[in-house]
Amino acid sequence: xxxxxxxxxxxxxxQVLGLLLLxxxxxxxxxxxxxxxxxxxxxxxxxxxxxxxxxxxxxxxxGNQTYYQADANCILFDELSSIMRKTSGLADVLRHALQPLxxxxxxxxxxxxxxxxxxxxxxxxxxxxxxxxxxxxxVAALYPAQQELGRExxxxxxxxxxxxxxxxAQSGFIKHILASPMLPILGDTDDIRxxxxxxxxxx
Numbered sequence: 067x068x069x070x071x072x073x074x075x076x077x078x079x080x081q082v083l084g085l086l087l088l089x090x091x092x093x094x095x096x097x098x099x100x101x102x103x104x105x106x107x108x109x110x111x112x113x114x115x116x117x118x119x120x121x122x123x124x125x126x127x128x129g130n131q132t133y134y135q136a137d138a139n140c141i142l143f144d145e146l147s148s149i150m151r152k153t154s155g156l157a158d159v160l161r162h163a164l165q166p167l168x169x170x171x172x173x174x175x176x177x178x179x180x181x182x183x184x185x186x187x188x189x190x191x192x193x194x195x196x197x198x199x200x201x202x203x204x205v206a207a208l209y210p211a212q213q214e215l216g217r218e219x220x221x222x223x224x225x226x227x228x229x230x231x232x233x234x235a236q237s238g239f240i241k242h243i244l245a246s247p248m249l250p251i252l253g254d255t256d257d258i259r260x261x262x263x264x265x266x267x268x269x
Contacts (some may be wrong), residue, residue, distance in 0.1 A: 090143075094135070118134065122143075
């Protein structure tokens with residue numbers, strides 16, 4: 067996924083868009099963006115100006131500080147946000163964090179407001195996981211990602227048997243997850259939507 071994003075966008079542009087489009091209700095000043103994206107201020111100033119001129123970002127002045135924020139009224143906002151959710155920051159960071167557990171996890175995906183594009187700066191990242199990893203090791207693996215993304219991560223972990231039982235029971239919670247958008251991290255979403263279908267491993 068990150069290779070696709072790198073093909074579509076220059077590295078610093080991908081980092082800037084990932085930061086701002088995934089937190090559209092939050093404005094950042096340039097020094098803060100530079101720190102969070104590890105981008106040189108000179109390069110960043112030109113990039114932010116181009117994105118603002120294109121209508122992707124909004125630029126506001128507060129005192130002697132210039133703030134930038136994603137413009138939700140941009141005609142490409144939904145499409146660009148979707149690309150960033152799938153290829154930048156969020157998915158890559160979570161996938162990297164869970165890499166040591168791929169032998170124990172058959173499936174992982176983001177669900178809830180972040181996956182549906184309705185998150186605010188206060189939204190948690192809800193992650194569904196299916197496999198035989200322990201809850202404590204999942205939490206430990208995701209902790210660095212939580213620090214990097216600046217959002218609390220809430221893992222919902224099922225063993226394979228527990229997930230099959232949950233699918234068969236079709237509780238309101240399970241129905242809600244299956245009917246809502248999911249952002250895959252490991253495995254195939256089609257495999258976990260059907261009772262008695264084997265959950266294909268992510269490795």
